[in-house]
Amino acid sequence: MKSQQPLFHVIKREDSRPAQQLLAYVAAVVLALAVGAVLLAVQGVEPLTFYRQMITMGIPGSRYPWRAVENFIKLFVPLLIVSLALSLAFKMRFWNIGGEGQFIMGAFWAGVAGMLLGESLPQPVMVLAMALCGALGGGVYGVFVAALKVKWGTNETLLTLMLNYVALYFLQYFAETKAGWNFFLDPQSARPKFAKFPDNAQMITIPIGPFNLNLSLIVALVLCALIFGYLNYTKRGYEIAVVGDSPNTARYAGMKVGKIVIRTIFLSAALIGMAGALHVSSAGVMSASPTNDVGWTGIVVAWLAKLNTLGILLASVLITVLQFGCQTASSSYPSIDANFANLLQGVILFLVLAADFFTRFKLVLRSRKEAAR
Amino acid sequence: MKKILALALAAAMSLSLAACGGNNNGGNSAASNPPAASNPSNSSTDPGKEENKPAIRVGAIYITSQNDVAGYTFQHHNGITTAMRNLGLDPADLIVVDNVPDNDDTAVANAIDTVVNQGADIVFGISFGYINAMNDKAEDYSDVIFSHGTGYMANDTNFNNYFGRIYQARYLTGIAAGMKSLELGNNSIGYVAAYNTDYAETCSGINAFALGVQSANPDAVVHVNVINAWGDEALERQAAQALINTYNCCVISQHCDSAQPQLVAAENNVFGCGYNSDMTEQAPTAHLTAAIWHWDVYYQTAIQAAIDCNGDASKFVENMSGNAYYAGLAEGFVDASPLNESIAAPNTKAVMDAVRDLMISGQWDVFSGQKLSYVIKEDGAVEVHTEPADLVDNQGNVIVAAGGPSVDDGVIKGSMNYNVAGVQEG
Numbered sequence: 154m155k156s157q158q159p160l161f162h163v164i165k166r167e168d169s170r171p172a173q174q175l176l177a178y179v180a181a182v183v184l185a186l187a188v189g190a191v192l193l194a195v196q197g198v199e200p201l202t203f204y205r206q207m208i209t210m211g212i213p214g215s216r217y218p219w220r221a222v223e224n225f226i227k228l229f230v231p232l233l234i235v236s237l238a239l240s241l242a243f244k245m246r247f248w249n250i251g252g253e254g255q256f257i258m259g260a261f262w263a264g265v266a267g268m269l270l271g272e273s274l275p276q277p278v279m280v281l282a283m284a285l286c287g288a289l290g291g292g293v294y295g296v297f298v299a300a301l302k303v304k305w306g307t308n309e310t311l312l313t314l315m316l317n318y319v320a321l322y323f324l325q326y327f328a329e330t331k332a333g334w335n336f337f338l339d340p341q342s343a344r345p346k347f348a349k350f351p352d353n354a355q356m357i358t359i360p361i362g363p364f365n366l367n368l369s370l371i372v373a374l375v376l377c378a379l380i381f382g383y384l385n386y387t388k389r390g391y392e393i394a395v396v397g398d399s400p401n402t403a404r405y406a407g408m409k410v411g412k413i414v415i416r417t418i419f420l421s422a423a424l425i426g427m428a429g430a431l432h433v434s435s436a437g438v439m440s441a442s443p444t445n446d447v448g449w450t451g452i453v454v455a456w457l458a459k460l461n462t463l464g465i466l467l468a469s470v471l472i473t474v475l476q477f478g479c480q481t482a483s484s485s486y487p488s489i490d491a492n493f494a495n496l497l498q499g500v501i502l503f504l505v506l507a508a509d510f511f512t513r514f515k516l517v518l519r520s521r522k523e524a525a526r
Numbered sequence: 527m528k529k530i531l532a533l534a535l536a537a538a539m540s541l542s543l544a545a546c547g548g549n550n551n552g553g554n555s556a557a558s559n560p561p562a563a564s565n566p567s568n569s570s571t572d573p574g575k576e577e578n579k580p581a582i583r584v585g586a587i588y589i590t591s592q593n594d595v596a597g598y599t600f601q602h603h604n605g606i607t608t609a610m611r612n613l614g615l616d617p618a619d620l621i622v623v624d625n626v627p628d629n630d631d632t633a634v635a636n637a638i639d640t641v642v643n644q645g646a647d648i649v650f651g652i653s654f655g656y657i658n659a660m661n662d663k664a665e666d667y668s669d670v671i672f673s674h675g676t677g678y679m680a681n682d683t684n685f686n687n688y689f690g691r692i693y694q695a696r697y698l699t700g701i702a703a704g705m706k707s708l709e710l711g712n713n714s715i716g717y718v719a720a721y722n723t724d725y726a727e728t729c730s731g732i733n734a735f736a737l738g739v740q741s742a743n744p745d746a747v748v749h750v751n752v753i754n755a756w757g758d759e760a761l762e763r764q765a766a767q768a769l770i771n772t773y774n775c776c777v778i779s780q781h782c783d784s785a786q787p788q789l790v791a792a793e794n795n796v797f798g799c800g801y802n803s804d805m806t807e808q809a810p811t812a813h814l815t816a817a818i819w820h821w822d823v824y825y826q827t828a829i830q831a832a833i834d835c836n837g838d839a840s841k842f843v844e845n846m847s848g849n850a851y852y853a854g855l856a857e858g859f860v861d862a863s864p865l866n867e868s869i870a871a872p873n874t875k876a877v878m879d880a881v882r883d884l885m886i887s888g889q890w891d892v893f894s895g896q897k898l899s900y901v902i903k904e905d906g907a908v909e910v911h912t913e914p915a916d917l918v919d920n921q922g923n924v925i926v927a928a929g930g931p932s933v934d935d936g937v938i939k940g941s942m943n944y945n946v947a948g949v950q951e952g
Contacts, residue, residue: 211640211643211644215643215644215645216642216643216645217639217642217643217667218643220639220642220643221639221640221643224635224636224639224640227632227636228632228636328629342678343678343725343726343939343940343941344654344725344940346655346657346658347631347658349658432632435632436631436632436635437631437662438631438658439631440629440630440631440632441629441630442627442629442630443630443631443632444630445630445632445633477636480623480636480637480640481640481643481644483623484585484621484622484623484640484641484644485621485644487592487617487618487620487622488593490591490592490593490622490624490625491591491623491624491625491626492591492593492625
């Protein structure tokens with residue numbers, strides 16, 4: 154009896170070139186937009202108008218264009234920082250899917266600092282303190298999993314995933330428990346409701362005319378440059394790459410793999426926690442669900458960019474335009490709700506990932522000859 | 527290379543398909559425009575249009591989808607679009623950001639900015655959790671009107687809140703439940719509640735319903751089963767079934783989002799009183815009457831007041847004669863849905879109508895030191911008797927002494943946190 158052959162094989166392409174890949178990406182986006190256009194047309198919406206509004210995010214001709222830009226920054230900064238931070242872990246093949254939890258913990262500890270010290274410290278010190286508390290909170294939450302992995306070889310994917318929900322419900326407990334000790338809540342409200350942070354715990358903004366430049370954007374861009382340098386030009390960055398390629402090689406070369414893992418995951422989770430801190434400080438108030446799913450979207454961004462720092466910058470801009478633009482564009486159409494925006498994002502991501510797959514691999518159908526062999 | 531060509535070809539093909547689809551556009555959306563609309567053309571989809579500008583642009587922030595077919599957002603969306611149609615505005619001009627979680631302040635603030643940026647002159651936010659963002663934005667945009675459902679924050683110019691005396695409607699449904707239990711000779715009535723004394727909104731509903739029940743059947747006990755969620759179909763179903771199994775309840779009332787408790791009542795051959803929308807459609811063999819909202823009553827008043835501002839948003843609160851709208855039966859904002867007379871106890875409708883008239887007249891309200899009782903004459907006419915009686919909570923404390931005035935303030939300001947006598951939780 155001949156052995157059973159699968160219907161097709163997945164074979165890695167030898168000849169995939171960057172230009173070809175880029176072309177495939179563009180084609181995938183065009184195809185996704187075309188699918189979206191058909192769906193829009195079916196619902197009686199002019200696709201080109203919709204897409205124009207989506208890409209411009211409704212800014213031209215709007216009443217307060219600078220507000221839209223400010224909001225764009227508020228969505229963009231957390232996504233950029235989280236994606237960057239995740240790329241550090243992923244480069245080392247440490248599957249940190251706990252971005253949500255680390256973000257929440259960062260937001261939580263920043264909130265603790267903001268609520269308790271906000272009245273007594275000046276604004277620059279306070280914002281810095283919140284960022285540090287957030288980084289520490291997120292970092293400890295992440296490094297806990299790294300330590301377990303190093304010590305006992307536990308599965309980091311499962312642990313980081315489950316700790317997301319622990320963090321979520323931890324924060325929700327504070328959001329919903331009205332009690333004298335709960336300094337997060339507004340004592341005036343009969344229903345549990347987060348109190349606003351004191352003025353000094355609000356993110357610093359730099360006024361440029363009517364526009365207020367959120368300081369966190371500058372922080373994020375500086376971080377982007379620093380991480381680019383860290384990964385490409387430092388010994389530690391090199392160590393991350395080696396451990397990612399092969400922990401045994403790293404060990405053979407005399408690197409302390411455990412230490413590198415712990416250090417890198419602390420850095421990754423701390424950056425995510427800091428993103429959470431910057432985010433709640435920009436919002437000016439705690440929220441029971443503050444993440445806007447950046448812990449998940451960041452994974453997609455990091456992979457789309459192939460963990461390349463500049464690619465992450467580009468991909469997070471595009472994803473934010475997509476998210477924010479869809480919301481704006483759909484607001485004026487009765488038939489288009491937020492679910493459509495999610496659908497369109499899903500189609501785009503799916504096709505881009507498919508294009509990515511097919512430029513790197515090809516499917517070879519089982520040939521008759523092969524089957525007969 | 528051939529494969530990329532094929533891919534591009536496929537893309538080009540679907541693009542040309544899209545172009546064809548685009549041409550159908552006018553015909554499709556014209557159908558959704560009501561004839562009364564001031565803008566019968568499809569101009570609403572073109573943000574660049576300036577001529578034929580509507581009197582006012584209305585915006586809304588929803589917690590779930592605007593395309594829902596039942597539930598809380600659906601009721602509000604229906605109310606807003608009905609009000610717009612009545613005022614000669616085109617509902618297609620409504621600017622909506624939906625699926626906005628009420629536990630993420632950045633998302634809410636962002637949604638409000640989007641709606642304002644798209645040109646809204648008045649913004650309705652329907653979920654309690656929008657409160658911080660609504661309050662902030664009302665300060666930021668003094669030229670836009672903000673109106674927050676179920677909230678308590680407001681200012682003296684462009685920001686109000688709105689809710690209603692749904693407890694009045696619940697008292698009426700309580701009468702239907704009480705009369706049914708009297709007819710069946712079963713004093714056990716169940717109530718599936720989202721929360722109880724955590725929120726004035728929920729415990730006032732339970733209390734009003736229980737008082738309505740007792741006015742018809744003084745021996746009846748209302749058993750409350752709390753699910754700790756505003757809506758969860760599985761929990762609502764379990765809670766209703768547990769009430770029937772444990773206490774042999776003959777009527778199931780509810781304060782939760784779905785019609786599941788009514789369906790469970792139907793399955794068990796008992797009866798029920800729904801909430802939010804008339805649930806006779808879902809459970810024709812069980813559902814007596816529901817406490818319902820007519821949100822369009824508020825939305826029409828508010829949008830008219832906004833139009834009357836003539837561009838000066840700061841006059842809104844003055845036009846609404848106050849910054850907290852709290853209407854009830856008298857304004858037609860709340861009511862009991864039409865009674866399912868084929869299964870209700872005899873004369874129920876006459877009693878409910880008489881009590882409804884009494885509440886509308888303003889001579890009596892639910893949480894007062896006056897107790898109602900009914901005498902039904904031979905010819906079916908109903909006499910409503912009021913007699914002074916203490917309003918007592920289920921711990922034995924007197925809330926209102928006999929003959930005292932109504933404490934509906936406790937509902938409006940959110941301080942009610944007790945159950946009246948005859949209510950048992952658990």
